[in-house]
Amino acid sequence: MAQLNMVKALNLALREALAEDDRVVLLGQDIGQDEGVFRVTESLLKEFGPKRVIDTPLAEGAIVGGGIGLALYGLRPVCEMQFSGFAHQAYHQIENHMSRFRNRTRGRFTLPMVIRMPYGGGIRAVEHHSESREAVYAHTPGLYMVIPSTPRNARALLLESIRHPDPVIFFEPKAVYRAFREDLPDEPETMPLGKAQVVCEGSDLTLISYGAMMRPTLEAADDLASEDGSSVEVLDLLTVSPIDTEAITASIRKTGRAVVVHEGPRRCGIGAEVMARIMETSLEYLEAPVRRITGYDVQFPYFAREQLFLPGPQRIVHAAREVLAY
Amino acid sequence: MAQLNMVKALNLALREALAEDDRVVLLGQDIGQDEGVFRVTESLLKEFGPKRVIDTPLAEGAIVGGGIGLALYGLRPVCEMQFSGFAHQAYHQIENHMSRFRNRTRGRFTLPMVIRMPYGGGIRAVEHHSESREAVYAHTPGLYMVIPSTPRNARALLLESIRHPDPVIFFEPKAVYRAFREDLPDEPETMPLGKAQVVCEGSDLTLISYGAMMRPTLEAADDLASEDGSSVEVLDLLTVSPIDTEAITASIRKTGRAVVVHEGPRRCGIGAEVMARIMETSLEYLEAPVRRITGYDVQFPYFAREQLFLPGPQRIVHAAREVLAY
Amino acid sequence: MPRKRITIRPTVEYLSILNETGDLDEALDPGLDADRCLYLYRLMVLTRRLDERCINLQRQGRIGTYGPSRGEEAAHCASAIVLEPQDWLVPAFRQPGALIHRGWPEEHAMLFWGGFEEGCRTPDGVNDLPLNVPIASQVPHAMGIAWGMKLRHDPHGVIVYLGDGATSEGDFHEAMNFAGVYHLPLVVFVQNNHWAISLPLSAQTASETIAQKALAYGFSGIQVDGNDALAVYVATREAFERARSGGGPTLIEAVTYRMSVHTTADDPTKYRSDDEVQAWEKRDPIARFERYLRGRKLLNDELVREIEDDVQERVRAAVERYEGYRDRIDPLDCFKYMYADLPAELVAQREEFRQAIEREAR
Amino acid sequence: MPRKRITIRPTVEYLSILNETGDLDEALDPGLDADRCLYLYRLMVLTRRLDERCINLQRQGRIGTYGPSRGEEAAHCASAIVLEPQDWLVPAFRQPGALIHRGWPEEHAMLFWGGFEEGCRTPDGVNDLPLNVPIASQVPHAMGIAWGMKLRHDPHGVIVYLGDGATSEGDFHEAMNFAGVYHLPLVVFVQNNHWAISLPLSAQTASETIAQKALAYGFSGIQVDGNDALAVYVATREAFERARSGGGPTLIEAVTYRMSVHTTADDPTKYRSDDEVQAWEKRDPIARFERYLRGRKLLNDELVREIEDDVQERVRAAVERYEGYRDRIDPLDCFKYMYADLPAELVAQREEFRQAIEREAR
Ligand SMILES: Cc1ncc(C[n+]2csc(CCOP(=O)(O)OP(=O)(O)O)c2C)c(N)n1
Ligand SMILES: Cc1ncc(C[n+]2csc(CCOP(=O)(O)OP(=O)(O)O)c2C)c(N)n1
Ligand SMILES: [Mg+2]
Ligand SMILES: [Mg+2]
Secondary structure, X not given: OEEEOXXXXXXXXXXXXXXXXXXXXXXXXXXXXXXXXXXXXXXXXXXXXXXXXXXXXXXXXXXXXXXXXXXXXXXXXXXXXXXXXXXHHHHHHHHHHHOOHXXXXXXOOOOXXXXXXXXXXXXXXXXXXXXXXXXXXXXXXXXXXXXXXXXXXXXXXXXXXXXXXXXXXXXXXXXXXXXXXXXXXXXXXXXXXXXXXXXXXXXXXXXXXXXXXXXXXXXXXXXXXXXXOOOEEEEEOOEEEOOOHHHHHHHHHHHOOEEEEEEEEOOOOHHHHHHHHHHHHHHHHOOOOOEEEEEOOOOOOOHHXXXXXXXXXXXXXXXXXXHHHO | OEEEOXXXXXXXXXXXXXXXXXXXXXXXXXXXXXXXXXXXXXXXXXXXXXXXXXXXXXXXXXXXXXXXXXXXXXXXXXXXXXXXXXXXXXXXXXXXXHOOHHHHXXXXXXXXXXXXXXXXOOOOOOOOOOOOOHHHHHOOOOOEEEOOOOHHHHHHHHXXXXXXXXXXXXXXXXXXXXXXXXXXXXXXXXXXXXXXXEEXXXXXXXXXXXXXXXXHHHHHXXXXXXXXXXXXXXXXXXXXXXXXXXXHHHHHHHHOOEEEEEEEXXXXXXXXXXXXXXXXXXXXXXXXXXXXXXXXXXXXOOHHHHHHHOOOHHHHHHHHHHHXXX | OOEEXXXXXXXXXXXXXXXXXXXXXXXXXXOOXXXXXXXXXXXXXXXXXXXXXXXXXXXXXXXXXXXXXXXXXXXXXXXXXXXXXXXXXXXOOOOHHHHHHHOOOXXXXXXXXXXXXHHHOOOOOOOEXXXXXXXXXXXXXHHXXXXXXXXXOOXXXXXXXXXXXXXXXXXXXXXXXHHHHHOOOEEEEEEEOOEEOOEEHHHHOOOOOOHHHHHHHOOXXXXXXXOOHHHHHHHHXXXXXXXXXXXXXXXXXXXXXXXXOOOOOOOHHHOOOHHHHHHHHOOOHHHHHHHHHHHOOOOOHHHHHHHHHHHHHHHHHXXXXXXXXXXXXXXOHHXXXXXXXXXXXXXXXXXXXXXXXXXXXX | OOEEEOOOOOOEEEEOOEOOOOOEOHHHOOOOOHHHHHHHHHHHHHHHHHHHHHHHHHHOOOOOOOOOOOOOHHHHHHHHOOOOOOXXXXXXXXXXXXXXXXXXXXXXXXXXXXXXXXXXXXXXXXXXXXXXXXXXXXXXXXXXXHHHXXXXXXXXXXXXXXXXXXXXXXXXXXXXXXXXXXXXXXXXEEEEOOEEOOEEHHHHOOOOOOHHHHHHHOOOEEEEEOOOHHHHHHHHHHHHHHHHOOOOOEEEEEEOOOOOOOOOOOOHHHOOOHHHHHHHHOOOHHHHHHHHHHHOOOOOHHHHHHHHHHHHHHHHHHHHHHHOOHHHOOOOXXXXXXXXXXXXXXXXXXXXXXXXXXXXXX
């Protein structure tokens, strides 16, 4: 057992993946000598050498497109985008190619590859460094879209993603990177992709979230329990494409009430999809309209204005109370 | 009054825009001498010359990024992406820049520009020529996402989009390009962005769609009326970002039942957003869960398999009957 | 602290071996043996006949829009025959002969342009990627494969084909730059056919040659007469020798001409003159190579007839195999190859689709 | 039908005028008058002092991560002073002096790095774009502005700044190519400071110079000593003369050095040696220009002191104005500038946000 923060946990998963499979290679800007701008790749160049941990020139399209070629050749690339806002430079490679090779070659070529990228607000970063666009990748057929929320599930999901036979977009909530530590088992541990986790059980209301928003969501659940005596169930989606409909349905049929929380924009976001699924599977079980607490459909503000912008526990509690009182 | 198909109607709107405002310039691949691969820009080079109708090299990023520069300089560029699947090469320019200039410069610079692109399936096209990714642009704050469905609204919405002070993504349903003609008034006509249209009124059920899917949707409405005697209201969203919540709410509160139809992927699609809004505004009015008939969350098949894949009237009728019988 | 002209180390060359009348520059003759020559000739003729047949199939509505390769046979066939099986080949969409040489069934192009994903199913054991539609986006894939070779000390190379228009895309640039930095065994082969749909090369780039674009990435470029099978062969062979021996990437610009329409949906009379097309007809790469082979007495009327007959039979058989295809597809196939394990929500969607199809078939 | 070397028409040059000790190559002296020289010197000193102050503010938590420009003052200041007000300037994010010269308030960089959109609000009447974070993505914008000038027969030019690392991005390539094709009045100014965060130039591209990348687009490139204010000035002036007179684009590579951290979040000791940094300290552009000015008797200790005092006062006043900012912002501003007319659904979201803020303030 080691107490690790998320950066160290991700580093551990990468080290484990590099050690267990010599086809695994890491590509990205400043991941080698500099050990990553967040130090996620700390000491990996030293341990595995420049053929496994590769500093690339400044071109996201070529990192992803080249990664596709490496995977076609038989390797298992793990590409880093320095920030999720710069993955847009590689969007055509992700959408038009990374998501499609298995299907269009009728299974002849597959792409066991991962694109890691830090996402989300709250760390006083400059423009383009705070966005959350998981819904775009969730809308793209052929990808897995994974977002851990704690050091332990980050390590387990990253290792699983690297072992996975199909391409995975792996968002790292940078607001959680160094926020807290968690006990991690010494042995490599994985968690299945596509499965949500009930983080705490309850019977009055379900809070559904993922990634960095799990912290305010859990805080809200605590407040609702301690201040209102409400029994709140909290669901961590962990993978937002595919979405674990079964887990959502099971919870909603028990509680009849829900609030979905994410920091990305609202329109066509993950919240909308979760609400649509609840509508499709469990309308009769609903005691109140499901609410969503999300980023607004505006540009993420520069950081002087970000703290108020980001959904916090109070906003979640308020919505939950309205739903409970409905 | 002239009877025009959608290609001619779009051509008319472009001609009107070029004629009324000399800041309007068209940019794109093969739009000049070749008059557009679908002939949407027919005769415009001849009429307005090579400083207004500009053939560009093969680089979508530079067409959009250069368009941004032209707009900053004071012109009103109308960029064409030859197919919506190739707008992905310009996604970083759209997401990171086109959507943001007004906000980040606190209103000092604005981008009155339009990106036109043919989208959607059904015309036996090769790979990457049949997708519908409107939800991605709808998820992006700062854009308008407009999709006409008939020659008349195509002309009116395109002219309005070009006059509009903010950036517009304008999807053209190529399956409708030459599918039918409609009477168009001789005088330039516009329609407001962001407003849905009740195409036919009814009281039992609302069908909600837009773009190329309006045709099967209207067919389904006819079948439901003639075969089942159902009174079906049909709503054409026309703009999918922002979405006309008021129109949706008004209709759903009347009918209590709805089916949403689109050809793009389901997960985090426009259907999910419409369902979420119905949940938020009108849950108590619902007599049945809203259903969605959409493209599945797989890659759009090559055209030998596309006809069965695309939502057709039968699939809509079937869902509507289930909703009505609920 | 002067003002001085900078000299650039890598070079840009021009190469031509067979002139328009089929005469040889003997000093540059690669000395291809008779079998190899006839194999190449046969491959080019097969490519031409298949191309003609596909245009026909499109006119009859038996395939969809089709992009012909007429006039570009020497460029893509004479380069592809340089490869060993362990080398990789990454096409754009105008290299049908190259793929056939590599082991693809003759009908692959019919399948692709006929709307079947099966046209993109690389045969087992063949190291090729399938046709690629988004312009230039295959170049990074090829770069990545070459990168894999480099990382694995695999002494082979990769060839990637693209058009003149494709050199304008960011993907071309980024992949070229990586290839230079990592010194990859990559041969970037531009079929400069002078047109990108309606855009002439002169409006595509202000650079005098495409070959010189290599200088931006620190490696060498060569411009070859792309209708000269021998020059194409020699330049590609040299580039592969360089690649396989650790000498890094090469950019080859094959100057050729799109003798036909861009695709069957295109009307080139809108943007180019008949004169230009006719001038290039005279430089037809197959006719030129035939003249040369006749000069070397490797070819005569009888052998030409025999080759034509053989080729026609292969085309006929390919069409027959293609026609048998439609019956073998299942609309649910669009779910079949999406993921190694189909996620639950897609299992549900597939079932929804299955039921819809069943209902709608009634 | 030969094999021959191709000669490329456009040229690549190298230019240096003031050497490291401040000595002048008289033949190349642009003959800047005293006022101009002292203005430029003062601008560079102001830029340096503001930079130092910003690092300080960051350490105190009064601004966020900050990207210094230390060592690159000659490159961006001596080029910017060439522009007329009607010319446009498009920065990356390491050109604070250029923006101040153009009329931006001294505190603009504090605002930007302090987390205020107001730092991107170009002053009225100034033809500059604000700082740009996604690498190279501003180059197409600058190209588009130059395109507008060309279409409107506007006899001015555009300068766009970018880093050495930025030349690897597709956006750089696509914009360069358009600039060549349309023969635009664009000056592409690369501040080659040898590093892109931790990546040295040698690992960024295999080309020997960045200047030679212009050859891929059919226009000329020039490499200048970027720590030599006079060479930068001359090269930029020539490029603008060309641009304004219809001569098309120019690529300028200014060879300089990032003397400080990449940003305050960066630790360069992880990837580069002190020796390298110290070697470049000796080539400090401000010290070199100062030596030259002293040599010309335009500067003495007293004047230097006076300039320092003036500059310090401007820095102090800028910080004061910046500090006053925080009180003037409203969290609802994030809705205010989104659209000319806020759509109904955003009006509703703004109201939702307003209520949340109110509740949460209680
Ligand atoms: C990214 C992208 N943009 C646009 C298109 C549409 N398109 C198909 S072929 C073509 C021209 C390609 O020209 P070139 O690269 O010279 O190849 P050629 O067709 O001459 O073989 C265009 C613009 C596309 N397929 N992909
Ligand atoms: C598209 C994109 N990718 C990555 C980054 C992260 N990043 C910020 S600065 C930088 C290095 C830039 O190097 P260079 O262009 O040489 O400019 P310099 O910092 O040296 O001025 C990187 C990788 C970014 N801002 N944008
Ligand atoms: Mg071409
Ligand atoms: Mg740099």
